[in-house]
Amino acid sequence: MNQVTVSIICTVRDEADNVAALLDSMLAQTRAADEIVMNDCQSVDATPAIIAAYAARYPQIRLVRGGHNISSGRNNAIRHARGTIIASTDAGLTLDPHWLARIIAPIETGEADLVGGFFHPTPRSLFALALGETNYRRSYEIDPAAFLPFGKSMAFRKEVWEMVGGFPEWASHCEDLLFDLAVERAGFRRTFVPEAVVHFTPRSTLRAFLRQYYTYARGDGRAGLWTHRHLLRYTIYSTLSGLLAIGLHRPHLRAFIGLLIGSGVVVYTRGPYRRLWSRLGGRSLGERLIALSLVPLIRLTGDTAKMVGYPVGVWQRWRAQV
Template identity: 45%
Template sequence: MVTQRSVSVIATVLNEGDAIRRLLDSLLTQTHPADEIIVVDGGSQDNTVANLRAYQDRLPLRILVEPGCNISQGRNRAIATAQHEIIAATDAGVWLEPGWLAALLAPFQQPGATAEVVAGFFQPDATTPFEIAMGATVLPALADIDPAVFLPSSRSVAFTRAAWQRAGGYPEWLDYCEDLVFDFRLRDVAGPFAWAPGAIAHFRPRSSLSAFFTQYYRYARGDGKADLWRRRHAIRYAIYLIVLPLLLGHAFRGRRARAVGWLGLLLGLAAYNRRPWQRLGAIWEPLTWPQRLLTLGLAPVIRVVGDAAKMIGYPVGVWWRWRRRRL
């Protein structure tokens, strides 16, 4: 027999304007309606709060206006005031499939259920060739996910209040990568996460290289602050600062050296972009062939820009962490 569980949905917003309506409209269509929705506004200067209030007669919506609070603070305040034991987290810049909340709740409701955390999934809501290339390059496909090690985004995750408390809540000292650090804490206190691949949140990828660069700079700065992924960042620096210069040096020497250099560069390019190109082949059906060729060319550009942003942002975060420890 399935046990029905009450659930509080939480989100934070800041200057989302009319975009917040996508999230609220998708919450209206959930096959398992939320028992409570708490949205914390970090001090929006546009019409975000007015748009939220327009939905209060159709949704069980509470709005907390907390000027200056960051994402972690907003989430923690929403959870602290929530009335129910199960918390489902999402973000303002998404829309949710109708079965999103039902899929997140299912593992909690099975007879003998022991799960305290349920990982949902997210997919790009791309509308242009650039956004399609962006989604295929930087986001995993469902087939890429190993549920045993997958760390969910707080666009689509559910957990018990008890697990949140034992994990110490979202890290309020961290401005980016806060959900990743929270995931690690949850895994430490709650064990393996249940997997809900049908709990899908859709969000729009960055629509320009400059916006993408800023996003990944901030992510990497957050990695440095939180001391995450040392090995990954070290490998990236080694590839760009040691391996790539060596191959380029060979590419412009004698005949044999040129063959080694160019072969290494071509094999590296193919390996580097193999998975993004595979993902593109699965999602580019609406595109014309010129647009498809454009997305194939954009994938390596996006990867290089993202890597540059990470290599710049990571040491900034490391320096911040070192300075903080000295204070």
């Protein structure tokens, strides 16, 4: 049997509508993985059957089962992986054909122990287009030194995973960032490869987006992550509410307050509008106006979801410690 050096791992649950596209993109890599370990985490749909059918045709694909959340499922996949280098991705994505070659290159050359790739939105509707350009920065807007890899696009030496105790299984969200921070504390080297890209589809409705960001923020609160960032958001919105209240009772200040708030909105939406405008070429005037009008609504919805979700997570962390 040939020595296994690179394993792609992924944990899935009820992904029958997209797992085939993910597997196809894994098999189409310019640098073929020595094995692909797919962990099924309690699916009740046809997901494991689809993976098993692929495994019957492609011997490098292995189906394993285990775990109760994404952290434990990912850990189970890695425990079964035989590679010394682990490349991790998630369900609901497709991989650029050069993703694996690019994301493992710094590890193979001895330059890094943990590598973060990037992710690009592939929208299927006008709303998803506006959401993708509002919420997801381009790679050139990222500070490589501060970027923490996401589980959907990362690679690391299996030894690193072992030494930090794997992904924290108590965390149902933010587990990848907690893993990154543990790797950092252990003194391992990290780098960012923006050319290692996976493609994802943004949420298709405002309700689904709100639920997604509520869940993310709740995970932040439970994990104790980004406290200052969340406190800053509360401070900004409290200040905004105060200014609006002053404007209601002080008519002579309304123009000034309106200018102040308007300037803040411009600064807050400048990046999203710049990204979105570059993607609206060929769209009708009506579509452009609709997409542009969605930006502040998406910003407000996301911030509201975070401000509601974060204290719920903090409360859950407190309850777990009592």
